[in-house]
Amino acid sequence: MASVSDALIIAMIVTYAIALFLFAVEAAYGRRKAIKAERLVGVGASGADEDGMEVNLRAPDPETSASQHILGNVALGVTVLGFLLNLGQIVTRGLAADRWPWGNMFEFVVAVCLCSVAAFLFGAIRYKARYLGTFVLVPVLLLLGIAAKWLYSEAGPVIPALDSYWIAIHVSAAILATGAFMVSGAAAITYLLAQRTEAKRARGETVAGIAAKLPSSELLDRVSHRFVVLAFPLWTFGIIAGAIWADEAWGRFWGWDPKEVWSFITWVVYAAYLHARATAGWRGTKATVIGLVGFACLLFNFFGVNYLFSGLHSYA
Secondary structure, X not given: OHHHHHHHHHHHHHHHHHHHHHHHHHHHHOEEEEEEOOOXXXXXXXXXXXXXXXXXXXXXXXXXXXXXXXXXXXXXXXXXXXXXXXXXXXXXXXXXXXXXXXXXXXXXXXXXXXXXXXXXXXXHHHOOOHHHHHHHHHHHHHHHHHHHHHHOOOOOOOOHHHOOOHHHHHHHHHHHHHHHHHXXXXXXXXXXXXXXXXXXXXXXXXXXXXXXXOOOHHHHHHHHHHHHHHXXXXXXHHHHHHHHHHHHHHOOOOOOOHHHHHXXXXXXXXXXXXXXXXXXXXXXXXXXXXXXXXXXXXXXXXXXXXXXXXXXXXXX
């Protein structure tokens, strides 16, 4: 099983790379066609009902357009194949190690990539967000390359402190949340590109290439927000579950460990993002900057903190 798992790593990297190439071709050479983000939660708007009372109204989904090509459908199918290979790698890794298959950073990163692709496929189907394919698969491939080159470790048992059913609860919540945050971060970066493109067009400048075929910045802002809304409760639950696990393993709920601190900092930043949107009505660039700061804190929590304090191979 261990050899099958290792072979599947190469297979899924190649598959994701083919999907990335096809998405890039669609983004560069496809034709702009109208799309509508169906069922995407609209931005609240104020209005008055028939009795003159102020009420919150649901703004209509934004009409926009994006580059579309037949190769995009093929790319989506190839991405599904890569997702299945990714899932197969995790399952065979777990069988080979005879435990829950995310006890170290290599396994964690592979699982995060699986959830990132799953979140993208969800967005592509539900929100017509196939245009995010290039921006999601680039970091996925980078993470898989880092995992295979520098984080790889042989399948085996974990340290006693990690040998608990809480690894299936706490780490699973963190993985699912990180996958959704990855898509949110990709949408936020794409938003900045789209906003810059719109500013150039407003000045009468000609825009070419992939940037010219991005959907509206408003839609990208709302997609990014939607995935933060999905991920934030999972991240909150993950922190709580981690505290319970820490009490069971080390006899204390909170020890101001660097990983605990940066998990909480990430939570605070994303909480500020959601609060600013809900109460102050922040949209666009201001909200996107906060979201990207939260995403940077998330990445530092998993890679910077581990490198500085624990060693890259350790998740604990």
